[in-house]
Amino acid sequence: MKFSPARSADRLRGDLALAVLAGLLVLLTLFSLTLGRYPVSLETILDILTKSGHASEAARDATARTVVLMVRLPRIVAAVLIGAGLSLSGLAYQTIFRNPMASPALLGVSAGAAFGASVALLLRLSTLLVQGAGFIGGLAAVTIALTANRAINARSIVTLVLCGMVVSALFQALISIVKYVADPVETLPTITFWLMGSLAKITVSDAVVLSGPILVCGLALYLNRWRIGLLALGEHEAATMGVDVRRMRMAVIFLATLMSAATVCVAGVIGWVGLLIPHLARASFGMEPGRLAISTALLGSIFLLAVDDLARSISVVEVPIGVLTALIGAPFFLLFLLRSRQGRWA
Amino acid sequence: MTDSTKRIIAALAMVLCLVAQAWGRDFVDMAGRSVAIPDRVARVVTLGAVPVINGFLFALGRRDALVNGLPSELARKFQYVFAPELAGKPIVQGAEKGLAVEDIVSLKPDVVLTMDLATARKLGEIGLPVVYLRWTAPEDVKALMALLGDILGRSKEAGDYAAYFDETMTRVSALIDPLPPALRPRVLYVNLRRLTQPHRIADWWIAKAGGRSMTDDGREQESLTFSLEQMLNWDPEVMIVADQGEAKMAYDDPRFQNISAVRGRRVHVAPAGAHLWANRTIEQPLTLLWAVSVIHPELVSQERLKAEMTAFYNRFFHKSLSRDQIDEILAGSIGR
Amino acid sequence: MKAIEIAGLSFRHDVRDAAVLNDISLDLDLGEIIAILGPNGAGKSTLALCLLGLLPRESGSIRLNGRDIGELSRAEMARRVAYVPQSTRSAFAFDVAHMVLMGRLAHIEGMGSPSRHDRRFAEKSMEQVGVWPLRGRLFTELSGGERQLVLIARALAQDAPIVVMDEPTASLDLGNQGRILGLVRDLARTGKSVVMTTHLPDQAFNLKCKVALMKAGRLTAIGPVAEVCSAESMSALYGAPLDALTGGIANELTAFAPRLG
Numbered sequence: 001m002k003f004s005p006a007r008s009a010d011r012l013r014g015d016l017a018l019a020v021l022a023g024l025l026v027l028l029t030l031f032s033l034t035l036g037r038y039p040v041s042l043e044t045i046l047d048i049l050t051k052s053g054h055a056s057e058a059a060r061d062a063t064a065r066t067v068v069l070m071v072r073l074p075r076i077v078a079a080v081l082i083g084a085g086l087s088l089s090g091l092a093y094q095t096i097f098r099n100p101m102a103s104p105a106l107l108g109v110s111a112g113a114a115f116g117a118s119v120a121l122l123l124r125l126s127t128l129l130v131q132g133a134g135f136i137g138g139l140a141a142v143t144i145a146l147t148a149n150r151a152i153n154a155r156s157i158v159t160l161v162l163c164g165m166v167v168s169a170l171f172q173a174l175i176s177i178v179k180y181v182a183d184p185v186e187t188l189p190t191i192t193f194w195l196m197g198s199l200a201k202i203t204v205s206d207a208v209v210l211s212g213p214i215l216v217c218g219l220a221l222y223l224n225r226w227r228i229g230l231l232a233l234g235e236h237e238a239a240t241m242g243v244d245v246r247r248m249r250m251a252v253i254f255l256a257t258l259m260s261a262a263t264v265c266v267a268g269v270i271g272w273v274g275l276l277i278p279h280l281a282r283a284s285f286g287m288e289p290g291r292l293a294i295s296t297a298l299l300g301s302i303f304l305l306a307v308d309d310l311a312r313s314i315s316v317v318e319v320p321i322g323v324l325t326a327l328i329g330a331p332f333f334l335l336f337l338l339r340s341r342q343g344r345w346a
Numbered sequence: 347m348t349d350s351t352k353r354i355i356a357a358l359a360m361v362l363c364l365v366a367q368a369w370g371r372d373f374v375d376m377a378g379r380s381v382a383i384p385d386r387v388a389r390v391v392t393l394g395a396v397p398v399i400n401g402f403l404f405a406l407g408r409r410d411a412l413v414n415g416l417p418s419e420l421a422r423k424f425q426y427v428f429a430p431e432l433a434g435k436p437i438v439q440g441a442e443k444g445l446a447v448e449d450i451v452s453l454k455p456d457v458v459l460t461m462d463l464a465t466a467r468k469l470g471e472i473g474l475p476v477v478y479l480r481w482t483a484p485e486d487v488k489a490l491m492a493l494l495g496d497i498l499g500r501s502k503e504a505g506d507y508a509a510y511f512d513e514t515m516t517r518v519s520a521l522i523d524p525l526p527p528a529l530r531p532r533v534l535y536v537n538l539r540r541l542t543q544p545h546r547i548a549d550w551w552i553a554k555a556g557g558r559s560m561t562d563d564g565r566e567q568e569s570l571t572f573s574l575e576q577m578l579n580w581d582p583e584v585m586i587v588a589d590q591g592e593a594k595m596a597y598d599d600p601r602f603q604n605i606s607a608v609r610g611r612r613v614h615v616a617p618a619g620a621h622l623w624a625n626r627t628i629e630q631p632l633t634l635l636w637a638v639s640v641i642h643p644e645l646v647s648q649e650r651l652k653a654e655m656t657a658f659y660n661r662f663f664h665k666s667l668s669r670d671q672i673d674e675i676l677a678g679s680i681g682r
Numbered sequence: 683m684k685a686i687e688i689a690g691l692s693f694r695h696d697v698r699d700a701a702v703l704n705d706i707s708l709d710l711d712l713g714e715i716i717a718i719l720g721p722n723g724a725g726k727s728t729l730a731l732c733l734l735g736l737l738p739r740e741s742g743s744i745r746l747n748g749r750d751i752g753e754l755s756r757a758e759m760a761r762r763v764a765y766v767p768q769s770t771r772s773a774f775a776f777d778v779a780h781m782v783l784m785g786r787l788a789h790i791e792g793m794g795s796p797s798r799h800d801r802r803f804a805e806k807s808m809e810q811v812g813v814w815p816l817r818g819r820l821f822t823e824l825s826g827g828e829r830q831l832v833l834i835a836r837a838l839a840q841d842a843p844i845v846v847m848d849e850p851t852a853s854l855d856l857g858n859q860g861r862i863l864g865l866v867r868d869l870a871r872t873g874k875s876v877v878m879t880t881h882l883p884d885q886a887f888n889l890k891c892k893v894a895l896m897k898a899g900r901l902t903a904i905g906p907v908a909e910v911c912s913a914e915s916m917s918a919l920y921g922a923p924l925d926a927l928t929g930g931i932a933n934e935l936t937a938f939a940p941r942l943g
Contacts, residue, residue, distance in 0.1 A: 037575040063578055063604045070601045071574050098773045183419035190540060200541070200573065203601070223793040230784055232774055236736050237767060241840065242760030242788040287776050290795060317571045 087300025090274025112141020134265030197322025272329030555637030591681025615678030827858030
């Protein structure tokens with residue numbers, strides 16, 4: 001191949017790196033399964049997972065099974081899915097808004113979902129209704145931002161971002177009102193804790209519910225990665241290269257919003273992942289859309305799973321994961337900015 | 347100074363003392379603050395943990411003096427059963443520390459009762475007669491009742507209560523003390539929605555009732571938060587929850603099905619009378635008896651418990667409760 | 683059938699504004715180059731954007747190879763006309779090979795990714811333009827001239843019969859100008875039609891191409907450069923006295939310089 005011997009060597013290295021990442025995720029998952037207050041050995045875990053578990057009816061074994069399959073596994077699966085989902089949403093938003101500072105919360109989905117869930121918690125509704133309300137709130141916020149943008153009829157993407165900011169601010173204010181009105185003994189702490197983001201209460205059904213939107217939307221984004229990547233060059237160029245910019249943008253916003261709303265309604269507000277991970281992925285794996293998308297998802301999963309492991313083992317009282325992602329994410333990002341070359345963005 | 351002058355001065359002094367008496371007495375509250383309160387207390391405002399403090403007044407037979415109502419999030423049916431007149435009274439507190447100070451002042455209270463020190467200080471500064479009550483150790487309730495009895499002119503009733511409290515403790519000790527550790531089951535009082543044990547006092551009455559409270563770690567903090575795995579590791583044999591909704595949660599959730607308490611159907615809802623029995627309430631002696639009845643059913647039967655309850659409410663709350671009402675209290679609140 | 687047929691094109695940004703383009707008509711054959719000359723604000727870039735379908739025309743028609751662009755999807759448009767913008771700013775650091783490869787998206791259906799054929803094609807385009815040695819470099823780290831060459835390589839990779847270039851040599855030095863113009867000539871020789879907007883009449887002379895003069899949204903003249911561009915017509919166009927400077931082997935080149943008063 002006269003033309004690209006260097007390219008295929010490059011490609012091979014990239015693929016190898018991805019394989020290493022994937023392997024790392026698998027190892028981390030196994031490790032995470034061993035973490036927890038209830039003592040379960042690695043052999044027991046592997047036994048339980050491969051279902052050839054002891055047929056013994058001893059209560060301790062049954063509890064170990066419960067702990068591994070119903071307490072730890074859903075949580076780990078959720079962390080992997082949410083990490084990937086938020087990172088991919090962040091990557092998509094940064095691309096279509098041509099802004100390295102964009103995050104999934106840009107158009108107000110987090111604030112809207114948080115508001116919906118807060119109202120449901122205020123009314124002391126069931127967990128399912130809280131999640132549903134969160135989902136609807138998230139979609140509503142983005143819809144309002146998009147509608148406002150269309151009403152302003154601006155062609156500029158900056159207007160859309162501004163509408164998102166306004167909608168976020170509005171919903172944050174509404175959340176404050178909900179907190180003010182809430183019963184300080186029971187409801188207010190529940191709302192506050194929920195807003196800080198936590199994977200502590202993830203059940204098997206939560207993990208299943210989460211997997212739908214994230215896998216489907218994630219796949220849709222991946223399949224369209226090249227066309228979406230074109231949007232990073234700007235409207236005019238993307239259009240002349242064959243992309244229906246309006247429709248593609250709407251589609252990406254829709255998919256990213258679905259993923260983000262799903263994560264918020266199950267786990268509360270978890271920030272920084274969507275902002276930080278795409279930068280890491282770009283810096284390590286370059287801009288080739290396929291590798292970028294996969295590495296973003298893998299890095300996101302690994303990051304959130306590691307942080308969640310930390311959240312539940314760092315002290316007796318569990319630290320809300322949203323707090324940790326900010327505490328770890330912010331300095332990490334600063335370090336990354338200090339190290340990265342200036343030429344990285346125009 | 348002549349003799350007659352001395353006598354006039356002495357007489358004047360005595361008159362002044364008598365007059366001073368009519369202007370009220372000085373009390374020292376449980377934070378060491380000095381508060382001037384009139385002799386006859388006709389109007390009492392209760393703030394903060396309103397149902398708990400109301401309970402104190404019920405037991406002293408002074409529910410007539412309550413001038414404020416119950417905030418909706420703290421209201422309980424049985425508060426209104428014991429004091430129906432509370433229904434129409436004005437509510438003077440809202441969300442966290444949100445006191446309607448002007449409303450409180452306009453109620454012209456003779457004394458304001460609170461169990462929060464910051465509230466006491468703040469209202470004291472603007473001249474209201476605020477008495478701070480403290481109940482941290484279980485025995486504090488006796489001193490608290492003694493102070494209140496003094497203020498409200500019901501020292502005898504306060505003494506009666508203290509005696510009943512001690513007597514109940516002695517009775518229960520007699521039953522429980524002989525039990526060896528092996529016969530004391532693992533007990534967990536838990537708020538399942540938030541995975542916390544919200545009130546330290548539960549560790550005390552669980553232990554007194556012959557159980558081993560899994561959250562008894564000698565902590566200073568009021569509540570303790572733990573993880574689901576921790577709860578599974580503790581594997582309590584008896585679980586106590588605050589409402590029926592939580593009991594249902596305990597039985598329905600597949601993750602709890604292997605816990606001994608769930609398998610043995612020993613998840614109990616804490617009764618709720620004037621207040622939730624599991625928390626600090628004037629009904630604490632009943633809490634103790636009830637706890638024995640669920641932890642060691644062979645030592646205290648349901649009939650005995652119900653009889654005790656009827657007697658208590660009759661004697662201290664001056665209210666005859668029907669069998670249905672007793673059962674209702676025992677069933678606990680429905681839940682949120 | 684002409685490559686481009688524009689008839690009666692008018693455009694304004696807002697109903698209340700004055701027309702930016704007023705009744706523009708021009709044709710272009712396959713393999714022909716047209717240079718659109720005009721002062722700042724004449725509407726040259728707007729014409730290019732309308733031609734590319736990026737701005738909605740108010741009236742008139744634009745046909746590419748006989749098809750009205752209103753009927754064409756973005757993908758179909760991309761296969762007919764490629765765009766070389768004046769400059770491009772990306773928030774992210776793409777490398778040159780990636781930039782050029784992106785031109786191939788016009789030929790990739792639906793959700794696919796570039797095939798080996800696409801990659802070969804992109805590589806050939808880079809070779810042709812002379813940017814193959816730059817393939818691993820980051821686009822953001824290139825000089826202005828290098829960037830422009832890469833953008834042309836991208837347009838080449840897009841393999842469209844029509845190429846629209848908006849002031850391709852703006853802010854480039856004479857050396858780079860020459861390179862770009864040479865490429866434009868080569869593109870036309872391979873049968874592509876090129877629409878180029880520019881300030882510099884001498885470039886039209888160098889290319890020996892058709893010229894259209896635009897002023898305040900109207901076409902004031904259209905025809906071969908030798909006929910259309912004289913000192914008088916250029917002075918009238920730019921509204922300032924200009925002197926003609928001739929040069930070249932056979933005096934075929936004319937440049938214009940402003941006469942200072």
